[in-house]
Amino acid sequence: MEVEKVLQPISKSGESGYDHFMPEDFIRPEDEQPELTTFKGPTPDIPVIDLSEPDEEKLVRALVSASEEWGIFQVVNHGIPTDVIDKFMRVGREFFELPQEEKMAYARPPGATSLEGYETRFERDYVGKKAWADLLFHNVWPPSIVNYSFWPKNPPSYREATEEYAKHIPIVADKLFKILSLGLGLEGNTIKEGLGGEKMEFLMKINYYPPCPRPDLALGVVPHTGYPAMTILIPTDVPGLQVFKDDLWYDAKYIPYALVVNIADQIEILSNGKYKSVLHRAKVNKEKVRMSWPIFCTPPADMVIGPIPELINEENPSRYKYIEYKDYVQLKLKNKSAAFEGPNVAKVTSK
Numbered sequence: 001m002e003v004e005k006v007l008q009p010i011s012k013s014g015e016s017g018y019d020h021f022m023p024e025d026f027i028r029p030e031d032e033q034p035e036l037t038t039f040k041g042p043t044p045d046i047p048v049i050d051l052s053e054p055d056e057e058k059l060v061r062a063l064v065s066a067s068e069e070w071g072i073f074q075v076v077n078h079g080i081p082t083d084v085i086d087k088f089m090r091v092g093r094e095f096f097e098l099p100q101e102e103k104m105a106y107a108r109p110p111g112a113t114s115l116e117g118y119e120t121r122f123e124r125d126y127v128g129k130k131a132w133a134d135l136l137f138h139n140v141w142p143p144s145i146v147n148y149s150f151w152p153k154n155p156p157s158y159r160e161a162t163e164e165y166a167k168h169i170p171i172v173a174d175k176l177f178k179i180l181s182l183g184l185g186l187e188g189n190t191i192k193e194g195l196g197g198e199k200m201e202f203l204m205k206i207n208y209y210p211p212c213p214r215p216d217l218a219l220g221v222v223p224h225t226g227y228p229a230m231t232i233l234i235p236t237d238v239p240g241l242q243v244f245k246d247d248l249w250y251d252a253k254y255i256p257y258a259l260v261v262n263i264a265d266q267i268e269i270l271s272n273g274k275y276k277s278v279l280h281r282a283k284v285n286k287e288k289v290r291m292s293w294p295i296f297c298t299p300p301a302d303m304v305i306g307p308i309p310e311l312i313n314e315e316n317p318s319r320y321k322y323i324e325y326k327d328y329v330q331l332k333l334k335n336k337s338a339a340f341e342g343p344n345v346a347k348v349t350s351k
């Protein structure tokens with residue numbers, strides 16, 4: 001058995017354990033280390049989308065430009081009450097502050113095909129390194145896929161607070177899918193239907209990033225684009241999310257109560273490459289715990305996804321193949337560099 005044998009001394013202060021030593025397993029290769037690769041100049045802000053904008057055309061224009069240029073935007077005035085968000089974040093944090101044995105009661109079963117469950121300091125990684133994060137995954141919608149055995153019973157209000165927040169997410173997602181469809185010149189329901197309509201699945205993840213002795217060398221989430229359609233995320237106020245744009249890594253600004261929405265691979269495919277699946281990663285912090293709560297809008301496994309037929313003609317041939325979502329995921333998992341290449345694994349290659 002491989003023993004955790006390489007410990008790298010790192011800090012002048014600190015007493016013991018992770019305060020003092022950084023296991024080699026967590027040190028990213030140089031081309032990923034945040035200190036070496038973060039852009040240090042003036043940083044452009046990720047676009048902000050005001051969902052209460054009454055002028056629909058203006059909203060469409062703003063969302064189209066954000067999705068084409070960035071693939072990520074922050075949504076304000078989304079209609080989720082701040083107290084619902086506060087309670088939701090509180091119960092997630094309380095769960096992660098429980099003793100390890102209690103959290104392990106929700107551990108992802110070894111060899112499970114589903115992502116649901118608790119994992120500690122784990123990441124399926126293409127360079128054989130670990131990410132500095134603990135995770136909990138469970139489905140939140142529709143009810144037919146919810147398995148409460150992965151929902152913490154402690155704190156006792158976990159289920160109620162999480163359901164209260166999660167019920168808003170398909171509503172926000174529907175609004176965004178509609179605007180994105182209109183932005184393609186199509187009927188408002190086109191993207192949602194292309195993703196499985198009411199069968200679309202909402203998988204929640206909680207990222208818990210403990211304080212890290214060397215945040216300059218580690219990452220909480222390694223660079224990736226999302227496999228599914230779209231991610232709707234709420235973070236704590238500790239900065240950490242970074243976005244890759246024009247070959248540079250930028251810090252995302254924290255906006256209280258804004259939802260961070262990123263376009264993922266399936267929307268890039270449906271739009272035949274117009275909307276961009278954004279490459280992103282998460283940094284960790286030396287003193288503070290950081291947390292984030294993404295919800296992944298995911299097509300059902302057997303949904304065949306490819307560019308929306310109305311967008312395809314002789315001048316605009318299909319850039320992606322039509323494949324079932326579960327086969328797409330397998331293609332991504334098989335190819336080591338695919339994690340950061342958007343939907344390239346499904347690209348139609350020229351003859």
Ligand SMILES: O=C(O)CCC(=O)C(=O)O
Binds near residue numbers: 221235241
């Ligand atoms: O923590 C963050 O801000 C990003 C997390 C993320 O990208 C993910 O879990 O997929």
Ligand SMILES: [Fe+2]
Binds near residue numbers: 224231280294
């Ligand atoms: Fe992500």
